[in-house]
Amino acid sequence: MATDILMPALSPTMEEGKLAKWLKKEGDPVKAGDVLAEIETDKATMEVEAIDEGILAKILVADGTENVAVNTPIAIIAEEGEDVSAATAGGGKGKPNGASGGAPAPTPDMQAEGMADASAASAKSSDDAPKAQAAAAVITNKAPDPVMEEFPADSPMKTMTVREALRDAMAEEMRKDEAVFVMGEEVAEYQGAYKITQGLLQEFGARRVVDTPITEHGFAGIGVGAAFMGLKPIVEFMTFNFAMQAIDHIINSAAKTLYMSGGQLGCPIVFRGPNGAAARVAAQHSHDYSAWYSNVPGLKVIAPYTASDAKGLLKAAIRDPNPVIFLENEILYGQSFPVPEIDDLVLPIGKARIHRPGKDVTIVSFSIGMTYALKAAQALAEEGIEAEVIDLRTIRPMDSATVVESVKKTGRCVCVEEGFPQSGVGAEIVARLMVDAFDYLDAPVLRVTGKDVPMPYAANLEKLALPSVAEVVEAVKSVCYK
Amino acid sequence: MAAGSEAGKPAAGTDAPQHRPAPNIPQFTKDEDLHAYREMLLIRRFEEKAGQLYGMGLIGGFCHLYIGQEAVVVGMQMAGEDGDQNITGYRDHGHMLACGMDPKGVMAELTGRRGGYSRGKGGSMHMFSREKQFFGGHGIVGAQVALGTGLAFADAYLKNGKVSFTYMGDGAANQGQVYESFNMAALWKLPVVYVIENNRYAMGTSVARASAQTDFSKRGLSFGIPGEQVDGMDVRTVREAAARAINHARSGEGPYILEMQTYRYRGHSMSDPAKYRSKDEVSKMRDEHDPIEMVRKRLLEAHGVPEADLKGIDAKVREIVNESADFATHDPEPDPSELWTDILLEARA
Numbered sequence: 032m033a034t035d036i037l038m039p040a041l042s043p044t045m046e047e048g049k050l051a052k053w054l055k056k057e058g059d060p061v062k063a064g065d066v067l068a069e070i071e072t073d074k075a076t077m078e079v080e081a082i083d084e085g086i087l088a089k090i091l092v093a094d095g096t097e098n099v100a101v102n103t104p105i106a107i108i109a110e111e112g113e114d115v116s117a118a119t120a121g122g123g124k125g126k127p128n129g130a131s132g133g134a135p136a137p138t139p140d141m142q143a144e145g146m147a148d149a150s151a152a153s154a155k156s157s158d159d160a161p162k163a164q165a166a167a168a169v170i171t172n173k174a175p176d177p178v179m180e181e182f183p184a185d186s187p188m189k190t191m192t193v194r195e196a197l198r199d200a201m202a203e204e205m206r207k208d209e210a211v212f213v214m215g216e217e218v219a220e221y222q223g224a225y226k227i228t229q230g231l232l233q234e235f236g237a238r239r240v241v242d243t244p245i246t247e248h249g250f251a252g253i254g255v256g257a258a259f260m261g262l263k264p265i266v267e268f269m270t271f272n273f274a275m276q277a278i279d280h281i282i283n284s285a286a287k288t289l290y291m292s293g294g295q296l297g298c299p300i301v302f303r304g305p306n307g308a309a310a311r312v313a314a315q316h317s318h319d320y321s322a323w324y325s326n327v328p329g330l331k332v333i334a335p336y337t338a339s340d341a342k343g344l345l346k347a348a349i350r351d352p353n354p355v356i357f358l359e360n361e362i363l364y365g366q367s368f369p370v371p372e373i374d375d376l377v378l379p380i381g382k383a384r385i386h387r388p389g390k391d392v393t394i395v396s397f398s399i400g401m402t403y404a405l406k407a408a409q410a411l412a413e414e415g416i417e418a419e420v421i422d423l424r425t426i427r428p429m430d431s432a433t434v435v436e437s438v439k440k441t442g443r444c445v446c447v448e449e450g451f452p453q454s455g456v457g458a459e460i461v462a463r464l465m466v467d468a469f470d471y472l473d474a475p476v477l478r479v480t481g482k483d484v485p486m487p488y489a490a491n492l493e494k495l496a497l498p499s500v501a502e503v504v505e506a507v508k509s510v511c512y513k
Numbered sequence: 514m515a516a517g518s519e520a521g522k523p524a525a526g527t528d529a530p531q532h533r534p535a536p537n538i539p540q541f542t543k544d545e546d547l548h549a550y551r552e553m554l555l556i557r558r559f560e561e562k563a564g565q566l567y568g569m570g571l572i573g574g575f576c577h578l579y580i581g582q583e584a585v586v587v588g589m590q591m592a593g594e595d596g597d598q599n600i601t602g603y604r605d606h607g608h609m610l611a612c613g614m615d616p617k618g619v620m621a622e623l624t625g626r627r628g629g630y631s632r633g634k635g636g637s638m639h640m641f642s643r644e645k646q647f648f649g650g651h652g653i654v655g656a657q658v659a660l661g662t663g664l665a666f667a668d669a670y671l672k673n674g675k676v677s678f679t680y681m682g683d684g685a686a687n688q689g690q691v692y693e694s695f696n697m698a699a700l701w702k703l704p705v706v707y708v709i710e711n712n713r714y715a716m717g718t719s720v721a722r723a724s725a726q727t728d729f730s731k732r733g734l735s736f737g738i739p740g741e742q743v744d745g746m747d748v749r750t751v752r753e754a755a756a757r758a759i760n761h762a763r764s765g766e767g768p769y770i771l772e773m774q775t776y777r778y779r780g781h782s783m784s785d786p787a788k789y790r791s792k793d794e795v796s797k798m799r800d801e802h803d804p805i806e807m808v809r810k811r812l813l814e815a816h817g818v819p820e821a822d823l824k825g826i827d828a829k830v831r832e833i834v835n836e837s838a839d840f841a842t843h844d845p846e847p848d849p850s851e852l853w854t855d856i857l858l859e860a861r862a
Contacts, residue, residue, distance in 0.1 A: 212670070238670065244700070249659050249693025256663015259648055260598075262670060283653050284660055292641035293632035294855035296648070328856050352858040380860070 033113060034083060035104040036067065038092070041077050043310040044362055048072040050096045050105060059087045061108065068105070073194060073226055073365060085110050181343070181378055186371035193335075194364040196342035197227050197303075201265060203375075204349040205235055208263065211349055214241040214250060215267030215304075224269045225305060225364055251277030251302070255284045255354075258300040263349060268304035271320050271358065285354035286329030301348045303357035306334070307399065307449050308497060310362065314485035319450035321397070324356040325427040325459070331380055332427040334358040336401040338368035340424050343378030351380060358426075360399045383430035385437070389419035392507050393437040395460055396447040397423040400498070403479070404447045407503035416511060426456055431463045438464060442473035443510040447503055452480040474510040479503050539753040543816040549591065549748045550808045551826055553583035556607040557805055558834045559616055560779075563606065563623055567783050571842055572623045576637050579607035581778040584804035585710055586611040588751025589678055592759055596673070600648040600661040601680035603638035604710075604777075608680065612645040616837035626844035633847040634855065655688030657681065658707070662694040665705035665768075676762045677705040684715025686729050692736075695768065699736040702767035706758045707733070709770065710745065712777040717789035729772035738768050745773030746802040776802070 041048065051069040055061060061081040068079045088109035092099055099105065191199075205211045212235075217224045219232040219242040232240040243250040247268065254264040268274045274281065285298045307319035324332045331353055335341040341359070348355040370376070386401065387408055396404040401422050408418040419437050423429065438444050444464060446457030457478035464476055482496045541549065560578040567576045579586075582604075590611045601608045609619050614630065622629025622640050630640040638652040648664060651657040661679025668675045685691065686709050698705050709729040713720050720727050730740030739761065743754040751773065758769035776798045780787050812818040 244693075244696060246693040246696065248690045249662075249697060252656060252659020252690060252694070253663035253666050253697060256600075256648075256660035256665075257667040257670065258663075259660065260664055260667030260671070262667050279653055279656060280659065284651070284656055288639075288641070288649070289858065290855045291631055291635040291639035292649070292855075293630065293634055295631075295643050296641045297858050331857070347860075351860050353860075 032110065033088060034085070034108045036079065036081075036106040036108060038099045038101050038103045038105050039070065039077070039079060040101045041070070041072055041075050043312055044365070045072055045101060046365075047098045047100045050092050050094065050099050051076065052094050053090055054078075055087045057087055057090055060111070061085060061087055070099075073192065075226070079105075081108065083108060086113075088113070182371045182373055182376060186373050188369040189372045190367050191338050191370050192365055192367050193338045193341045193359070194225070194227055194229075196338035196368075196370055197345055197359065197364075198229055198231070200342045200345035201228070201349070202231060202234065204346055205231070205239060208349075210261065211263045211265065212239040212241065213265045213267060214243055214254060216243055216245055216269050218242060218267050223267070225361060227359075227364070228267065247273050247276040248280065251280040252284060254300055254302075255280050255298055258285070258298045258354075259288070259296055261299075263299045263301075265301045265303060265349060268302065270309075270316060270361075271304055271306040272316050272318050274302065274304070274320070281324075281330075281354070281356070282327055286327050289353070290329060297352050298354050299352045301345070301351075301355045301357055303345070303348075304359060305361040305364070306358035307360055308362075308481070308486060308493075311488060311490065311493060312486075313488040317486035319448070319481065320356075321358055321426050321448065322450050322455045322459075324358075325429070325456060326454075327427075329354065330427060331355045331425070332358065333380060333425050334360075334398040335424055336363065336386075336398055336422050338366075339370045339376070340378060340384070340422070342370055343376045344380060344424065346375075346377045347380050350377070355380075358398060363399055378424075381425045381428040381430055383433040384422045384424055385419060385433070386422045387418070387420040389417035389441070391417045391441055392443040392445065392511055393419050393421060393434065393441045394445050394447060394503065394507065395421045395423060395434050395457075397426060397456070398449075400447045400449055403498050403500050403503050406500045407447075407507065410500065410504055411507055416507060416513070418507060423456075429459065429463075431460070431467065434460060435464065435467045438468045439471045442471055443507075444472070444476045445479060445503065445506045445510060446476065447479045447498060449481045449497060452478060452483055455480055474512065477506040477510055479506050538747065539749045541749050541752075541811075543812070543818065545591070546808050546812050546816060547818070547826075549584075549587055550805065550812060550823070551830065552587045552590070552611060553748065553805045553808065554827065554830045555616070555833065556580075556583045556587070556610050558830050559610060559620070559837070560606060562834045562838050563620065564779070564783070566620075566624065566838060566841070572637070573625065574636055575603070576623065576783045577604040577781065578779045578783075579604055579777070581798070581804075582710060582712060582745070582773075582775045583607060584748040584751050585708065585745045585773045585775050586680075588745075588748040589706075589708060589755045591748070591752045592755035593676070593678065596646060596675045597759075598646045598648055598661070598664045598668075598675065598677045599680070600657045600664060600677065601650070602654060602657055602682060602685060603650070603652050604682065605638065605640065605650045609640055609642070609645075609647055609650075612642065612647045614640075614642050614645050614647060616833055617840040620837040620841035621844050624841040624844075625846065626841060627847045627851070628840065628844040632851055632855075634851065655681065655685040655690050658685065658688070658691045659694045661707075662698050662703060662705055662768075665698065665703035665762075666701070668704050669701065674763065675704065676759050677703075678708060679705055680708045680710060682715065683709060683711040683713065683720050683729060684718075684723070686711075686732060687715075687724060691732075695733050695736045695738055698768040699733070699738050702765060704762040704765070705768045706755070706762050707738075707768060707770045709772045710775055711772055712775050714777070714781065714789065716781040717785070719789065730770055733768065733770045738770055740770035740772065742772045742774060745775035746798075746804045747807060748804060 048070050051071045053068045062084045065081045066078045085108040089107040092105040218228040219240045222229045254266040308317040394404045404420045446460050461476045479498045479502045560580045566572045586607050618630045625633045640650040661677050665677035730742045744750045761769045
């Protein structure tokens with residue numbers, strides 16, 4: 032009986048990849064464990080192994096094909112003697128390949144926003160792609176788009192992923208300033224665990240792109256010491272979950288020394304890496320630390336959503352003379368956004384951005400929380416509720432003025448974040464609105480947050496633990512008394 | 514170079530102080546002994562004064578005195594060169610004075626006044642001088658070891674030929690990040706000298722009760738870091754070992770560990786109950802191995818310095834210390850507006 036070989040997922044967040052090369056050709060006999068093909072994503076390359084023996088009857092996806100969705104049949108393996116010409120895709124029993132464990136890629140709500148793949152860009156004008164169209168409409172909103180105020184309005188735009196934007200930001204700053212260097216686990220030879228530092232070793236060499244042992248506490252301290260000497264380290268944590276091992280140096284050594292030295296000893300350092308939930312990695316790999324770091328004087332905390340903000344704010348963070356926590360998000364890494372093609376895109380730290388103007392209700396969010404907020408705003412628009420969506424971009428110092436001004440106009444506010452509710456970023460916004468916008472509020476401010484539980488592994492439970500578009504829509508209707 | 518072989522001494526394995534003079538004690542010239550005497554005496558008198566001011570309620574919080582350990586930092590400094598960095602834990606007053614920081618600024622920080630090195634915002638455990646290459650003053654046990662390794666990382670990155678003197682106590686030497694730092698320092702051949710000041714007690718816990726390996730010079734063995742046990746009560750042996758270690762680090766050979774066998778006469782901090790060791794133990798060290806008395810005796814007997822000259826030095830040191838105390842008790846407290854300064858630096862446009 033013929034068996035379909037399916038496009039495997041290399042990681043919990045992978046949705047598609049490139050079929051780089053077939054190592055077997057049609058008609059070749061294969062044994063279990065034989066390498067059939069190489070596939071790659073923007074993060075990694077992996078070999079697809081056969082799990083049964085037979086004949087490679089048909090190759091369904093040719094060498095070099097890009098954007099092959101996970102679980103697409105890519106070849107058919109037939110038993111010896113079987114009529115291979117009869118084999119067709121789907122006719123065989125689908126089997127996830129053995130190489131990756133074959134977990135089906137999750138399809139979280141957030142993937143449509145921000146054009147998850149290159150084809151979505153071309154779907155902008157297509158009537159049969161309403162999701163992508165909606166996303167594009169938000170991102171390219173011209174009336175008026177406050178993003179445009181931060182660089183010349185006639186700047187040419189280039190679509191790029193958040194991943195590319197982050198890499199470009201580091202590369203540009205490293206070209207400009209010899210004191211800037213990157214250190215962390217797998218940043219050099221491996222090209223970055225999430226390929227954020229891709230190509231930096233080749234351009235800047237091992238002196239400035241430093242692979243560390245797996246020793247977060249130690250290398251965070253070394254980075255801070257180097258910053259005391261005037262160097263400008265970019266310390267990459269493979270995820271901020273692992274920065275818990277290093278948090279003493281982030282808080283006690285980096286954030287407090289300027290104050291404790293009476294202004295003598297600054298610490299120009301950036302701690303960056305993915306923060307918060309990815310997909311199916313459970314409680315120890317899914318924590319959102321935005322609220323934790325935002326609690327500490329002496330730190331700046333940035334959590335961008337778009338590629339443009341990721342680039343402009345990372346460049347600003349590297350130039351900033353203070354310790355900056357730069358919270359990225361793994362799911363956003365592969366998403367594409369328009370980024371202005373200008374020489375030096377540096378955006379202001381501590382300024383929120385009105386991503387989508389509206390008059391009826393204010394939705395405040397940041398990082399991946401924006402995906403829920405924007406999709407909810409789109410759904411609400413169809414019901415006649417015009418939501419203004421504010422991307423905080425920086426958590427500390429927090430631009431509450433922009434939020435307050437919006438609430439003065441709308442009288443209603445919902446805060447959206449993936450982090451836990453207690454003492455969260457939303458809790459801080461609520462407290463500030465009580466003081467600065469109390470007389471303008473027509474309803475209590477509501478929060479949509481991650482649930483107050485450690486992140487579960489099971490797909491259904493994980494989905495329940497995270498915020499949803501439906502919860503944002505419901506909260507907005509509640510504050511609008513609809 | 515095998516760890517522990519330089520001083521030719523066995524591992525210390527018990528609580529009992531074991532200060533055996535090294536077989537070939539290096540000699541100091543008269544000027545070197547005079548310099549060491551002056552420097553060590555300044556630290557001793559300064560710390561005694563700080564103890565008094567603490568007792569009078571003029572110094573708050575924690576106050577960890579360096580009395581008894583003076584030969585370590587003074588001997589290290591005699592072997593270093595301008596531009597080498599220093600970093601240590603919270604028993605830091607002696608290091609600051611040895612680095613050439615102004616006693617007035619140090620004492621005024623202890624009393625929390627505006628003329629203190631940190632403008633009254635750091636206190637005893639958190640003082641810095643960029644000018645004197647003193648990088649703190651750190652209150653988290655062991656944190657300074659990774660930070661000091663980072664100073665050396667910058668030295669190597671900048672190729673400036675400088676060395677980081679990273680001090681820690683026998684207590685800090687058991688922290689995990691110390692070994693993370695040893696690993697990276699050896700891996701990258703960073704110019705750092707780790708000075709483990711083994712004063713035999715981590716607060717009230719003796720070395721033997723806290724450490725499976727009490728020979729701290731061996732703590733870098735698995736990383737290939739050479740180490741030595743050094744008589745830390747004799748400023749001459751300290752300087753000699755320091756010169757060897759610094760030369761190793763400066764010439765690109767990587768880190769080096771010096772276990773300085775020393776002793777603190779006073780409690781861990783001012784509120785120490787002193788129940789964990791006997792008075793006899795303390796007085797024996799004081800009577801037989803005092804680092805300052807040893808130099809004083811040499812100056813009088815071997816170098817023929819008249820007692821009056823030493824009394825002149827004593828008087829001068831007391832005057833410096835009294836001036837610092839006077840300044841520190843009359844200098845105003847920080848302006849209330851200082852509460853809100855030095856939290857963040859302004860970003861340059």
